[in-house]
Each structure stands twice: as structure tokens, then as C-alpha cells.
Amino acid sequence: MPERAAQLLRLSAAFQVARESDVRELAALARPRTLPRGALVFRQGEPASSLYVVETGLLRVSRLNASGRELTLMLGGPRQLVAGVSAFVQDATYSASCTALEDSQVLVLDAAAVRQLTCRSPALAEAVLTYFARRHADLLTRMEDLLFSDLNARLAAHLLDQTPCSDGYALPTNSELAALLGTVPELVSRKLGEFYRQRHITLHRRSVRILDEAALQRLAGR
Structure with a gap:
């Protein structure tokens, strides 16, 4: 040991x-x-x-x-x-x-x-x-x-930091993710849905994969 x-x-x-x-x-x-x-x-x-x-x-x-x-x-x-x-x-x-x-x-x-x-x-x-x-x-x-960035930017930055493009990321619960991003679970769910509909990400159960890294980079201000 x-x-x-x-x-x-x-x-x-x-x-x-x-x-x-x-x-x-x-x-x-x-x-x-x-x-x-x-x-x-x-x-x-x-x-x-x-x-x-x-x-x-x-x-x-x-x-x-x-x-x-x-x-x-x-x-x-x-x-x-x-x-x-x-x-x-x-x-x-x-x-x-x-x-x-x-x-x-x-x-x-x-x-x-x-x-x-x-x-x-x-x-x-x-x-x-x-x-x-x-x-x-x-x-x-x-x-x-x-304090100074909106939820789109915070969520995009989080996904970029946690999700290599070739791999999936097992999302924590919406409550846990909301606590991390300084918001409420309902808004996290809504934003994940928007990212999915805009084809920035795929979602399968609680696994997320990035489809459009450039779009998330723009949202994150990088």
C-alpha cells in the first residue's frame, strides 16, 4: 500500500x-x-x-x-x-x-x-x-x-472542460450540475435541451457527447 x-x-x-x-x-x-x-x-x-x-x-x-x-x-x-x-x-x-x-x-x-x-x-x-x-x-x-458570465457560457465551458470530443461525459444530476454552475435545476435542464436541439451535443440518458465544439467555444467566450 x-x-x-x-x-x-x-x-x-x-x-x-x-x-x-x-x-x-x-x-x-x-x-x-x-x-x-x-x-x-x-x-x-x-x-x-x-x-x-x-x-x-x-x-x-x-x-x-x-x-x-x-x-x-x-x-x-x-x-x-x-x-x-x-x-x-x-x-x-x-x-x-x-x-x-x-x-x-x-x-x-x-x-x-x-x-x-x-x-x-x-x-x-x-x-x-x-x-x-x-x-x-x-x-x-x-x-x-x-458573477459575470451567463448560464450559456458557464454550461458550455463546463462541457468543454469535462468532455473530450472523442469521449462521452456522464452528467451529474441536474441538482448537482446546478450547484456547480450557480443556478437552479430547471434552468440546467432547459439549457441542456437547447444545446441538444441546436445540435451542439448529443444526450443519451445522462451521457453527453460534444458534436459542435466550435459553437460551444463561442458560447464560452474562448
Whole structure:
């Protein structure tokens, strides 16, 4: 298991430029966890005691606003780090909740142990800081998209990012997709139908395939 964990950590953006000795020490701390679809990984406000690296499956990190509306902050797929920022702050709580959108396999790392190792290793600290700087920039871009782009652009960009032209994409439920795009399920359903009728995409059950990439690129403003 340690070698399997080390291989996953080497592929993770957060640790891929870390020293081999640091990766192996992190791998020794890791324990595997299997998550069924719908499982709650952690809840907003709980102590941030662990961080997670996704091996297989898909995790959603989301939070509720004052009116109870859910906003998806990120989708964590294979090799991605989840709950990293909160776990690197001593005595912090999770700033969002996390659930498994699919049956998933993750590595769980004790937050306190990872913090101690990071403090001892300047190379690991540099790797982690670089990763979080990129994540911060990605989050700012996402917030700008939610504030300033319309739903056509957000949905088109999402489909382009998730769906290579040669492959299909298993859509999450309309509720999950709405939370990701900052809207309501009814509008997601309507827009998917419009894209289908305009022959931008094909839809079979919950699988989507891009037919007209150029049209989606224009809608996304790319």
C-alpha cells in the first residue's frame, strides 16, 4: 500500500515536485478509504483533521449561503487534493462540506502530521505553497465566471472542460450540475435541451457527447 500511495502522491499537483523522501514519508501516513456515492466526507464547520487525495471517483466541495442555497466550489477527481487549505491551518474548521458524487477511493492524510512534515521540509513547503497559489487563482476565476458570465457560457465551458470530443461525459444530476454552475435545476435542464436541439451535443440518458465544439467555444467566450 505505501508504494501505491506514493505513486498517487507523485501524480498529485500538490506534491508532484516534492522530494522523493517527502513523498514516501507522506505515503507512510496515508490510509485508504472507500466512499460510496452520496457519502459525506466532511461537513462545513467540523474540525479540519484530515486532507484527502482522490484515487478514483469524484468528490464535490460545496457550501451553503445564508439563504440555504448550495454553491459548488470544486469537483475533485483523480489525483486532486481536497480540503487542503483548511487542513494546513492549525485548529481550523472545514470552510465547506464534501460529498462523494460517485463511488470513490481516496487516500486520507492526518492534517497535523502533514503540517509537521511540511514545516520540517522547505522543499515540500514550496511545493504546497505553489499548489495553493494556483488553486487560489482558479477559485478567483470561477467566482468571476459565476458573477459575470451567463448560464450559456458557464454550461458550455463546463462541457468543454469535462468532455473530450472523442469521449462521452456522464452528467451529474441536474441538482448537482446546478450547484456547480450557480443556478437552479430547471434552468440546467432547459439549457441542456437547447444545446441538444441546436445540435451542439448529443444526450443519451445522462451521457453527453460534444458534436459542435466550435459553437460551444463561442458560447464560452474562448
